[in-house]
Amino acid sequence: MKITENSRFFTRDRITLLIISVIFLLASLLLYTDNLSRQTTNMLIPISCYIVLAVSLNLVVGLLGELSLGHAGFMSVGLFSGCLVSIALEGVLPMAARLPLSMLIGGIFAAVVGLIVGLPALRLRGDYLAIVTLACGEIIKDIINNLKITGGALGLNTLPIYSKPVELLPFAIVLVFLTVIIAMNLKHSRHGRAITAIRDNRIAAEASGINVTYYKLLVFVIAAFFAGMAGVLYGHSYSNVKSVLFDYNMSIEILVIVVLGGMGSVRGSVIAAILLRALPEALRAVADIRMLLYSVLLIAIMLLNASPKFAELRGRLSVRNLIQFFKDRRKQRSSADGKEAN
Amino acid sequence: MTEFFQTLVSGLSLGSIYALIALGYTMVYGIAKMLNFAHGDIIMVGAYAVITTVMISEAIPGIVAVVISVIVCVVLGVTIEFFAYRPLRKAPSLTVLITAIGVSYLLQNLALLIFGSEQKSFKLDFFDMIKPIYIGKVYINGITFLTLVVTVIIMIALTLFINKTRLGKAMRAVSEDKEAAELMGINVNRTITLTFAIGSALAAVASIFYGGAYTYIRPTTGSMPGIKAFTAAVFGGIGSIPGAMLGGILLGVIEKFAENAISQWSNAIVFVVLVIVLVVKPTGLLGKKINEKV
Numbered sequence: 001m002k003i004t005e006n007s008r009f010f011t012r013d014r015i016t017l018l019i020i021s022v023i024f025l026l027a028s029l030l031l032y033t034d035n036l037s038r039q040t041t042n043m044l045i046p047i048s049c050y051i052v053l054a055v056s057l058n059l060v061v062g063l064l065g066e067l068s069l070g071h072a073g074f075m076s077v078g079l080f081s082g083c084l085v086s087i088a089l090e091g092v093l094p095m096a097a098r099l100p101l102s103m104l105i106g107g108i109f110a111a112v113v114g115l116i117v118g119l120p121a122l123r124l125r126g127d128y129l130a131i132v133t134l135a136c137g138e139i140i141k142d143i144i145n146n147l148k149i150t151g152g153a154l155g156l157n158t159l160p161i162y163s164k165p166v167e168l169l170p171f172a173i174v175l176v177f178l179t180v181i182i183a184m185n186l187k188h189s190r191h192g193r194a195i196t197a198i199r200d201n202r203i204a205a206e207a208s209g210i211n212v213t214y215y216k217l218l219v220f221v222i223a224a225f226f227a228g229m230a231g232v233l234y235g236h237s238y239s240n241v242k243s244v245l246f247d248y249n250m251s252i253e254i255l256v257i258v259v260l261g262g263m264g265s266v267r268g269s270v271i272a273a274i275l276l277r278a279l280p281e282a283l284r285a286v287a288d289i290r291m292l293l294y295s296v297l298l299i300a301i302m303l304l305n306a307s308p309k310f311a312e313l314r315g316r317l318s319v320r321n322l323i324q325f326f327k328d329r330r331k332q333r334s335s336a337d338g339k340e341a342n
Numbered sequence: 343m344t345e346f347f348q349t350l351v352s353g354l355s356l357g358s359i360y361a362l363i364a365l366g367y368t369m370v371y372g373i374a375k376m377l378n379f380a381h382g383d384i385i386m387v388g389a390y391a392v393i394t395t396v397m398i399s400e401a402i403p404g405i406v407a408v409v410i411s412v413i414v415c416v417v418l419g420v421t422i423e424f425f426a427y428r429p430l431r432k433a434p435s436l437t438v439l440i441t442a443i444g445v446s447y448l449l450q451n452l453a454l455l456i457f458g459s460e461q462k463s464f465k466l467d468f469f470d471m472i473k474p475i476y477i478g479k480v481y482i483n484g485i486t487f488l489t490l491v492v493t494v495i496i497m498i499a500l501t502l503f504i505n506k507t508r509l510g511k512a513m514r515a516v517s518e519d520k521e522a523a524e525l526m527g528i529n530v531n532r533t534i535t536l537t538f539a540i541g542s543a544l545a546a547v548a549s550i551f552y553g554g555a556y557t558y559i560r561p562t563t564g565s566m567p568g569i570k571a572f573t574a575a576v577f578g579g580i581g582s583i584p585g586a587m588l589g590g591i592l593l594g595v596i597e598k599f600a601e602n603a604i605s606q607w608s609n610a611i612v613f614v615v616l617v618i619v620l621v622v623k624p625t626g627l628l629g630k631k632i633n634e635k636v
Contacts, residue, residue: 067436120621127377131576132620134569135613142610248569252443259440292455295447299426302441306433 013184016267020180023274024173031169039281044165045237047277048172049075049230052179054257054269056226059183061255062264063192064219065199067130069251070117071227073137074110076246078228080150082106083235086161095163099171103232110228111221113140118220122213134248144243155242162239172233176270179226183266186222195219196264260301344479349602350595355486355555357594358493362548363571364578364586365500366541372517372581373537374431376438380422380445382568384542386453388415388549389559393462404466412546419542420535428531446565453561461560464553485554496547497587500540504583513537517581570597570612577616579629588627 027044030036053071060068086102093101117136124132144150151157186192195215197205206212235241257276261268279297283290304310315321363385370378391411395402426445430438472484504510515523516533524530552567553559570593578589593612600611619627 061436067439120617123624124620125624127371127580128576128620128624128626130377131573132617135573135616139610139613139617142607142613146606249565256440256443259436263436289451289455291447292451295444295451298444299441299448302437302444303426303429306430306437 012267013188016180016184016270017177019267020176020270024176028169028173031166039284041165043277043281045168045172045233047274048169048176049234050254050257050273050277051176051270052226052230052233053254054261054273055179055183055266056223056230057254058258058261058264058266058269059186059219060223061258062262063187063195063199064216066216067126067255068133068220068223069130069248069255070133070135070137070140071223071254072246072248072250073117073133073140074114074224074227075231075234075250076144076243077113077140077224077231078103078106078110079231079235079241079246080144080156080243081109082228082232083156083158083161083241084149086232086236087158090160095167098161099163099168099232099236103171103175103229106232107225107229110231111225114220114224114227115217117224118217122216134251137246137248137251141243141247150243153242153244155240156235157239158235158241159239161236163236165237168233168237175229175233179229180266180270182222182226187264187266191215191218256298260298345602347478347480349598351480351482351486353595353598354591355489355551355594356598357591358489359548359551359555359567359590360571360574360594361587361590362493362496362544362551363567364574364590365583366544367572367575368578368580368583368586369513369537369541371575372583373513374427374534376427376435377442377572378427378541379439379442379568379572380449381541381545382564382566382571383446383449383453384415384419384545384564385549385552385567386559386561386564387418387449388412388546389464389553389563390453390457390462391415391546392466392550392553393464393559396466404468407466408546408550411549412543415542415546415549416539419538419545423535423538428534446568450561450565457561459561461558463558465557466550466554469554485551489551489555492547492551496544500583509533509536573612573616576626577619579626582626582628582630585626585628592627 027036031041031044053075057068057071060066060071082102082105085105086098089098089102092098117133120129120132145153186195194205194210195218197208197210198212198215202212253276257272258269260276261270261272279294280290283293286293363381366381366384367378370376370381388411391414392407395407395410396404422445426441427438430441469485469488472488474484475482475487504513512523512528512533513536515526515528516530520530523533548567549564552563556563571590574589574593575586576589577593578585578587580586593616596615597608597612601608604611623629
């Protein structure tokens with residue numbers, strides 16, 4: 001199995017990277033030739049942030065198998081700390097240095113909070129952990145909402161560091177690629193296998209000498225780090241950010257992307273993030289009922305995915321099966337020809 | 343001292359509402375092993391059912407509106423279970439969770455479409471009929487008094503139902519072990535439907551007290567009490583019925599005292615207490631300890 005995977009040029013990961021490259025290439029071509037509508041332009045940075053958020057949450061939910069409902073909280077920690085740094089450095093450093101630096105600092109702040117939130121995760125399981133992460137997200141929201149330095153309930157004025165999508169897109173592309181590549185490499189590394197082992201059977205993993213504590217915290221910290229970085233980028237694309245936006249509803253929104261894209265699948269998260277963020281915009285024509293349609297679609301997709309009949313149908317119509325089908329036909333024909341010749 | 347008791351009374355009243363909602367969460371969790379995120383929105387539907395009934399005719403007495411609201415919620419809860427959750431009985435828990443979130447969005451947006459986004463005032467005729475009571479200097483208004491009394495009655499009735507009747511026994515059996523219960527001749531699907539019906543009816547009752555306490559409702563009304571009640575259910579140990587009652591009441595009391603002390607931090611304090619309790623006691627206050635088998 002391993003050999004065939006390595007011998008093929010188009011591995012799953014490379015296809016994923018190819019898909020992302022094509023999408024970003026198309027987006028930047030359209031953007032820099034001024035062919036993109038205002039609405040689509042404004043969606044580019046938030047969508048990139050959501051990709052990073054979904055891919056990083058997927059590490060916790062898909063890879064580690066723990067339900068986290070506080071991802072927006074990590075994002076907002078990174079956003080506010082990073083943006084405050086960025087505002088302080090505004091005019092001191094050029095944007096090309098200021099933005100990566102503030103993203104790094106925001107990520108580190110978020111990672112520290114991720115470590116703190118991850119600690120109870122060592123004792124709690126399943127739904128209890130879910131509610132604790134939700135609670136932590138709400139606590140973070142309230143703290144930021146009541147601090148003076150972050151602008152309190154009025155929100156942080158990020159106008160001085162506000163940048164247009166045209167300027168932010170290169171940073172967004174780098175961040176997305178960084179996240180996706182690290183997530184993929186983590187998944188396939190020794191550490192990734194240890195993490196999936198913990199997910200599948202914690203006791204067996206522990207018995208095999210895997211340090212469960214270390215890996216659980218590691219995943220929480222990495223996920224929070226990337227969420228924080230995405231947060232800083234997100235903050236730069238608005239002229240004012242309020243902490244109340246990053247509540248449990250946003251965490252749930254990210255979770256929906258992860259689950260729809262497929263647990264543990266990086267490619268799925270990327271595609272689902274783009275589709276789900278673009279969908280409400282595409283449905284703008286039917287503005288009154290677009291959220292209604294969104295919810296109906298969500299339920300329908302979950303029900304369809306779970307029904308065995310649909311799974312069978314989808315399995316039969318998959319690309320791989322079609323290729324296999326034609327290969328088999330050719331083989332049959334050639335063997336039939338061979339028989340005739342005999 | 344008066345202030346302490348005054349806060350305690352309002353905390354108990356809010357806690358009773360949380361407890362009623364938390365019971366729905368915990369019963370559904372105990373039996374179907376799913377987090378019914380749409381449960382909070384049932385409250386909102388219940389409240390709208392009441393004001394729609396009262397709007398149709400002023401002559402309809404409040405108590406009839408309450409009954410109609412309970413019926414609407416029960417029908418809705420059972421319908422949701424049948425169409426959205428039953429096909430997912432064997433699906434992974436996250437799939438069910440996302441479906442529940444979808445149902446929650448659906449209910450909120452339907453309400454938004456039908457009733458509009460502006461808040462509507464919530465009033466029932468019997469709210470004013472009960473005279474306020476003074477115990478010493480502590481003031482208890484009609485709706486608070488009613489909330490406390492009705493919640494106590496409901497809790498006693500529910501405990502008796504679960505522990506003494508055949509149906510209650512069936513519910514306990516299903517939550518213990520679904521397969522074994524089925525082998526004993528218990529209709530698992532019907533038992534789950536019954537659980538949803540009871541949970542929704544409790545949500546409808548909670549909606550009336552919630553509406554009475556906050557006097558207005560909007561399509562997102564159910565969201566926050568839903569999350570708080572979910573927290574309460576986990577606080578008490580999810581799946582445990584006395585746990586939900588205790589968790590709900592404690593949460594309400596803590597919230598009111600926190601609000602009294604430093605109002606803008608009340609939510610954060612509630613959640614901090616929750617996190618501390620769960621870290622010390624990972625399965626909640628009254629939750630069963632899960633023994634790990636190798």
